[in-house]
Amino acid sequence: xxxxxxxxxxxxxxxxxxxxxxxxxxxxxxxxxxxxxxxxxxxxxxxxxxxxxxxxxxxxxxxxxxxxxxxxxxxxxxxxxxxxxxxxxxxxxxxxxxxxxxxxxxxxxxxxxxxxxxxxxxxxxxxxxxxxxxxxxxxxxxxxxxxxxxxxxxxxxxxxxxxxxxxxxxxxxxxxxxxxxxxxxxxxxxxxxxxxxxxxxxxxxxxxxxxxxxxxxxxxxxxxxxxxxxxxxxxxxxxxxxxxxxxxxxxxxxxxxxxxxxxxxxxxxxxxxxxxxxxxxxxxxxxxxxxxxxxxxxxxxxxxxxxxxxxxxxxxxxxxxxxxxxxxxxxxxxxxxxxxxxxxxxxxxxxxxxxxxxxxxxxxxxxxxxxxxxxxxxxxxxxxxxxxxxxxxxxxxxxxxxxxxxxxxxxxxxxxxxxxxxxxxxxxxxxxxxxxxxxxxxxxxxxxxxxxxxxxxxxxxxxxxxxxxxxxxxxxxxxxxxxxxxxxxxxxxxxxxxxxxxxxxxx
Amino acid sequence: xxxxxxxxxxxxxxxxxxxxxxxxxxxxxxxxxxxxxxxxxxxxxxxxxxxxxxxxxxxxxxxxxxxxxxxxxxxxxxxxxxxxxxxxxxxxxxxxxxxxxxxxxxxxxxxxxxxxxxxxxxxxxxxxxxxxxxxxxxxxxxxxxxxxxxxxxxxxxxxxxxxxxxxxxxxxxxxxxxxxxxxxxxxxxxxxxxxxxxxxxxxxxxxxxxxxxxxxxxxxxxxxxxxxxxxxxxxxxxxxxxxxxxxxxx
Numbered sequence: 001x002x003x004x005x006x007x008x009x010x011x012x013x014x015x016x017x018x019x020x021x022x023x024x025x026x027x028x029x030x031x032x033x034x035x036x037x038x039x040x041x042x043x044x045x046x047x048x049x050x051x052x053x054x055x056x057x058x059x060x061x062x063x064x065x066x067x068x069x070x071x072x073x074x075x076x077x078x079x080x081x082x083x084x085x086x087x088x089x090x091x092x093x094x095x096x097x098x099x100x101x102x103x104x105x106x107x108x109x110x111x112x113x114x115x116x117x118x119x120x121x122x123x124x125x126x127x128x129x130x131x132x133x134x135x136x137x138x139x140x141x142x143x144x145x146x147x148x149x150x151x152x153x154x155x156x157x158x159x160x161x162x163x164x165x166x167x168x169x170x171x172x173x174x175x176x177x178x179x180x181x182x183x184x185x186x187x188x189x190x191x192x193x194x195x196x197x198x199x200x201x202x203x204x205x206x207x208x209x210x211x212x213x214x215x216x217x218x219x220x221x222x223x224x225x226x227x228x229x230x231x232x233x234x235x236x237x238x239x240x241x242x243x244x245x246x247x248x249x250x251x252x253x254x255x256x257x258x259x260x261x262x263x264x265x266x267x268x269x270x271x272x273x274x275x276x277x278x279x280x281x282x283x284x285x286x287x288x289x290x291x292x293x294x295x296x297x298x299x300x301x302x303x304x305x306x307x308x309x310x311x312x313x314x315x316x317x318x319x320x321x322x323x324x325x326x327x328x329x330x331x332x333x334x335x336x337x338x339x340x341x342x343x344x345x346x347x348x349x350x351x352x353x354x355x356x357x358x359x360x361x362x363x364x365x366x367x368x369x370x371x372x373x374x375x376x377x378x379x380x381x382x383x384x385x386x387x388x389x390x391x392x393x394x395x396x397x398x399x400x401x402x403x404x405x406x407x408x409x410x411x412x413x414x415x416x417x418x419x420x421x422x423x424x425x426x427x428x429x430x431x432x433x434x435x436x437x438x439x440x441x442x443x444x445x446x447x448x449x450x451x452x453x454x455x456x457x458x459x460x461x462x463x464x465x466x467x468x469x470x471x472x473x474x475x476x477x478x479x480x481x482x483x484x485x486x487x488x489x490x491x492x493x494x495x496x497x498x499x500x501x502x503x504x505x506x507x
Numbered sequence: 508x509x510x511x512x513x514x515x516x517x518x519x520x521x522x523x524x525x526x527x528x529x530x531x532x533x534x535x536x537x538x539x540x541x542x543x544x545x546x547x548x549x550x551x552x553x554x555x556x557x558x559x560x561x562x563x564x565x566x567x568x569x570x571x572x573x574x575x576x577x578x579x580x581x582x583x584x585x586x587x588x589x590x591x592x593x594x595x596x597x598x599x600x601x602x603x604x605x606x607x608x609x610x611x612x613x614x615x616x617x618x619x620x621x622x623x624x625x626x627x628x629x630x631x632x633x634x635x636x637x638x639x640x641x642x643x644x645x646x647x648x649x650x651x652x653x654x655x656x657x658x659x660x661x662x663x664x665x666x667x668x669x670x671x672x673x674x675x676x677x678x679x680x681x682x683x684x685x686x687x688x689x690x691x692x693x694x695x696x697x698x699x700x701x702x703x704x705x706x707x708x709x710x711x712x713x714x715x716x717x718x719x720x721x722x723x724x725x726x727x728x729x730x731x732x733x734x735x736x737x738x739x740x741x742x743x744x745x746x747x748x749x750x751x752x753x754x755x756x757x
Contacts, residue, residue, distance in 0.1 A: 397601075397603075399599060399601055399603040400603060400605065402566050402599070402603065403597075403599060403603035403604075403605070403662075404605075405566060405592065406564055406566060406592060406595075406596070406597040406599075406666075407592070407616070407617035407621065407665070407666070407669060408589060408592040408593040408617060408621040408669065409616075409617060409620060409621060410589065413620050413621075417616060417620065418605055421607050422605075422606070422607050425607065501607075
């Protein structure tokens, strides 16, 4: 090689030139993407033909040939319409209230509307990142709203408050232990061997233990009796709870030095709770009870899916952390829990919760059917989420935790501030995937006699007044649209969140 | 082996032994670090030098011996680990900045959540340290938007915000492009001039010569030789040290 080629110094800068062919704009798009090779041109034509073959009949059925008004099946017959009948929209119009409320009694339906409105008002600002007061908003939606929604949708009032509930729980628990001990001792007495006397000894020990517990918790019972004797059990209990909780938070928050903020928040919260109790008349028996067996349609679908999605997150996070714990018992429990719930079909879970669980629980202990289903779904979805979240946890480099530890952050603070925020960002697509799956899986509750949107649709098909050749397709098209809107909204929102949270990855 | 500075040592490592399974990684390590002393630890890879300084703030557990940092004793049970970590700052080879937080948030996280300093105050103090490492204009950026050298300087500032009494550096320049080594070393030299107690694991022999009070050479989990930099480089005693120096100094 000559010496000239070894050294090079540019003498003139290269001028800017136009792009070679038109590769921008619509024409450019056609030329570079759709018709750049013969094969691609063929595929483009085939694809277009397929689209036409699908879309034209769909539009014809849903819009052009559709019947828009009428009072019964006659309107949706071809001979009445004068042309091949398409979608039978009067059917949807006639049944729309059922689709939304199920068999919820008509005079009480404003309660459902109000709940939907409240949920929307609380959820929308939570979803818009620009708006302020996210913590307060989240507390209202995730903590306060479920209680309000329960008393709105189900109805009923309260006669006591936390002191009463805790006392009831504690006394049931202690008496249960004592009872078990007494039975064990009895059993020991009836069998004469050394084994019998051992049982007797253990049984007596348990009885003594429970008696001891009763004495230890005496102040609680005394307080409860005083509250009941006051003649205003709800408000006396409410005041007692407010004082106890506020003082406890004040002391935990740092006492005279830093505790004032905690005290203020606690008192404000209790004032809020008191106002809600007054506004909803919970102290006077509340709204008339609407049994969950009457709930149905979109209401059930939304209650089940929103509760499932919201409740499955903490379950999933706890299980994912538990599965990586260094404490063997916690790890084993988490693994067992996850594998069990993932190994069982959702239908089995729902069946078990609805028909088997009542057989195992003591007779005086009943849980509403819908609540049992909700718990089942939350645990089921939680097990799935746990594995998704664990995937995210594994993507976090060991150095992140080490750096946080080296700065003096504890395990919990490291997890909360460093590990989880990063891990959850990594797994947004996977989480939304399971949320969407869960939203659609709620239709499985129809096999345990809960009428969700799909269940109520099938019930509506049975109405002879609307049996026409196209009723079935219309109904499924309509509910399909509702599901699609829900799922598509979740999908788009998750993409938005992903883009926003991953701002730090863009350079 | 004791520090050549007067006063009681701020870090004492006594009879430290550590095993990974059956592998004896640290053997009978004794080391006193005086207040304000700068120690450079060098040695071939796998000699246990990183493991040693990671033991000092309890990122690694050990089986025998004790470590005392500013009067806080750390035995094999690591009970007082949080107290020790508050006094010891650490800079890692791979920076380990938190990628989801801005530079400023990286620097205020520990003061706010560990020392419970109000946010405004923590931010003001963090800005002071960012100015000290000459990078205040990047406070609102995310770590991913910075160069390696800039990230490492932020990591130094982040450790300093906790007002540590001792700073540990675990090969702080090994993951950097050659162009960026200098800016990080300059920052470390500044820190040394201000009197910070430093334990630095590094292959930068220039830094050792210029800044260190003592150079400690390790091999096979043991301290082979420790000396002032002048003596260490001019007149190594042990055969292993001579071999090591002949290979890295050309």
